[in-house]
Amino acid sequence: MMSTTSLFNRELLTQILRSNGWIAALYLLGLFFALPLSMIMIFTSDQQNAIPARLDNLFSLLIEVQIMLLIAVPVLLGVFLFRYFMVKQSADLIHSLPVKREKVFHHYVVMGIAFLVIPVLLIALFMLGLHLLFHLDMYYSLGDIFYWTGVSILFNLLFFFATVFIGVLTGISAVQGVLTYIFLLFPAGIMYLLFYQVNFFLYGFSRDYSLKLSIEKASPITFLININHEVLSIVQVLIYIAAIILFYVLSIYLYKNRKLERVSEAFVFSGVIPVFKYGTAFCFMLLGGTYFGETQGHWIWRIFGYAAGSLFGYFIAEMVLQKSWRVFKSIKGYFLFSAVMIGIFGVFQLDVTGFEKRLPQTSEIKKVYFGDSPYSYMDDPNVRFFEEEENIETVQNLHKEILENDERNQSASRFSRSAFFIYELHSGKQIVREYLISNIDDYASLYKPIVESEEYKEMHNEIVTIDPDDVDKISIYSHRDSLQDGASITDEKDIQEAIKLIKDDIYSETYEETETSSALESSIEVLLANNKSIHLTLKNSYETVNQWLKDKKLFDLATINxxxxxxxxxxxxxxxxxxxxxxxxxxxxxxxxxxxxxxxxxxxxxxxxxxxxxxxxxxxxxxxxxxxxxxxxxxxxxxxxxxxxxxxxxxx
Structure with missing residues (x-):
């Protein structure tokens, strides 16, 4: 049987513990403050007030502190642990020991894992003890403890091994730390910048829809922002585990082939240098184009942003690589980069894929969604579609007219409005488009049959789809609470009548009436039996509802007049x-x-x-x-x- 002595070098482990154990101690202290101590404070406070509050999960406890610890500690640990091969004196000392290079690496990796996992397990045991001792089922369950433990360990290891991977590529600890965060944020950041550019070059591309659909889960850091509300899926877990394994395999391979004498250099592998240089220029180019394009709103400023950003990013990368500001003679590479970028932008501008003009045939369409925002579609759990053939054709007619007048819709104004389309095809595919309409009046004749259709009213007015028996209360109030307290309707018969009249007014509302409103119109809040609320406006055009409120002596209480x-x-x-x-x-x-x-x-x-x-x-x-x-x-x-x-x- 192989002895433990042959597997681990006790002196080396002791040295690692003495040098970096303080990070684990601080991590344990931070977790204790964020979870057990915080939970004890909540419990003792609720004991006095007798108002227990169920937690969404254990990440809800001082979420800001927990996110900070998850993001900072594993990266900080990776930087400090593997500093030994970035300083010549320590690198020479460690690698002069009678221990194989990869075995030294494994010692540091194992200790890094222990420094991150042991504090999490200790806090999990502490939370389990609190749960059993004080019967805290009303706050969190045993399942919450296991979920918090697993997710915390997963993110700790992911960030740690990402830091290790970046560390074997560079010879400067500061560069390692900065590049690790850039590397972790890169998927979300590059997606954000690319979608902004595609939105500019491809008429009809829905930037907001694409961003909201994917950016929150594109990076583990962006996912952490909502970790107290979002649940990590099995797919995400498998992806993160695969990334951890990949980072480890690449790290050990690169470490064994790393030239020890190349310490204090930005990158120790020559192949990484062009990736860093041109990648930095590319990202700064997109950032400059996005900033100047969005703030100034003109294509000339966007082009200026591309040029200024790429030039700035290119020379910043050169300064990092050469560790000098005298880098302006290295301009040749920038001209090559510029030529490639001009070619790529030209391809987008020509729309060689036919994206801009692609419009499905009516026979291909199963159903259509149409609205003025992608958020109304994505935030509605009970979203509805146009399914009647006549309505689908009217939506297509509007879409065709927008495509034929693309130049007229390029400039934004105070009268601009978004037109958002989603086509669900019989083949199972989706076609998503969004356009900025400069002046809605130009399309009034095409909007009218769409907005006045029953399917559209049911799509964008949740109130018409509810059962009046599910309503507990109706409140109507103006924006001036100091003037009146508003009107409340709680009688079952009155609720039935009010809901019916509201539905009738919505169904009979004309397109012209939907476009005419006052900012001083009152708001209606419909409270359902499941504590869900529906909000809508009491429009001046709702004649039957307004008259009913006057008959009930409620109109003056509910409105400003x-x-x-x-x-x-x-x-x-x-x-x-x-x-x-x-x-x-x-x-x-x-x-x-x-x-x-x-x-x-x-x-x-x-x-x-x-x-x-x-x-x-x-x-x-x-x-x-x-x-x-x-x-x-x-x-x-x-x-x-x-x-x-x-x-x-x-x-x-």
Whole structure:
């Protein structure tokens, strides 16, 4: 039987423990503070208040501290442990021992694993003891302990072996630490930057849909941000385990072939140098293009961002590699890089794949989703689709018109709106497109049959799909809680009537009415029996609901109307006034309107002004609503088209 002496060198293990054991001790202390101590504090507090609060999982306990420990400790440990082959004196000393090189490496790896795993296991035992001693089932279960233990060990080992892998590539500890985080964040970061560029070059590409669908799980660090709510899937676990094994195999292979004399160099393998140099230039190029393109909104600035970012990134990489700022003679490689990038961007611009013009035939389509945001689709667990052939064709007609007018939709404005399409094909494939429509009025005739269809109303108004018997309470309130407490409907019969009338008004609402609204319209909250809430707006166009509320003497409680207003100031909002008003406080704005505007005190005129009110400040007319017996004011504007006739008559 092989003796333990032949497997491990006691002196070497002791040396590693003395040099780096403090990291494990600090990790144990941090975990104790985040979990057992935090749990004891919550338990003793709830004992006094008798209000136990169930935890989503054990990561909910001081989640910020736990994330910081998971991200920082294994990387810090990897940097300190493997510093021995990055300093010439220690590298010569360690490798002069009568121990094989790979055996030395395994000693450090085993101790690193122990430093990370033992504190986690000790805290898990502590949490188990608390659970059994104080019967903490109302806070967390035994399954929560096992899940926390497994996930913590998995992420610790993943980050640790990633640090080890980067460490064998470089000869500088600082570079090792920085590159490890870049390496771990790279999948999410490069995906984010690439999607921004593709969104610019491919008309119809949905950046937000693609990002939300994949970026949170693209990097283990981005996944950790929501670890107290997200559950690690089996697929993710297998991927992370495979990555750990791959990092270990590559690390030991590279370590055995590493030239020991190449310490204090940024990279000890020549093959990594061009990858780092051109990779850095590429990432900075995307970053520069994204920044200048999104902030300035013009393609010339985007091109400037590409050029400036790539040039900056290229020379930064050269400075790191040469450890000098005198690197500007190495410009030849940059010209080669630029030529390749221009070729790649040219391919995207030409749309050789036909992405932009690809539109499925009606016979291929099983169902279609249409809305003004990808988030409304992804955040709705009960999302609905167009399935009637007539509605599918009307959606396609709108899509075709958008494609034919792509140049008109390139520039954003205050009237811009997103048009989001998802085609579910009979083949099982999906076609996803999103477009920015510069002026929705240009497509009003195509929007009208879509928005007025029953399927669209059921797709975007959850209230029409619920059973009135599932409703516990209806609350209607304005944005001014200080003016009134709002109206509550709790009687079962009244709830049945109100829900029916709301549904009737939604089904009968025209496209023109959906496009006409006031920012001062009240909100409706429908509380369901399962404690879920549905929120919608009490629109002025909901005539039957509003009349029912008036009959029930609830309308005045639920809304802001002319009776709540002392008077209104209205002023022409030319460009000069608009720029000045942006820098004024509320009192100064009202004083300016008193000097340059008109005062409305007639109730019918006040009500018309309230119905046209919008929160933005760039409409043709500025409006200030002064409420009775209240220090609060509402300041907004309305466009020339939405302004009441008497306003235009008095001010134009």
């Amino acid at each position: 002319a009776d709540d207003v002392s008077h209104v100031w209205v002023m022409k909002n030319d460009r000069h006034n608009q720029e000045d008003l942006l820098n004024m406080d509320v009192e100064t704005i009202i004083s300016t309107m008193e000097s340059n505007g008109i005062k409305l005190e007639n109730k019918s005129e006040i009500q018309e002004s309230l119905d046209a009110f919008q929160w933005d400040s760039d409409g043709l007319y500025m409006i200030a609503v002064i409420y009775k017996g209240n220090d609060f004011h509402d300041i907004g504007s309305f466009s020339g088209d939405a302004a009441p006739d008497f306003i235009r008559t008095k001010l134009d």
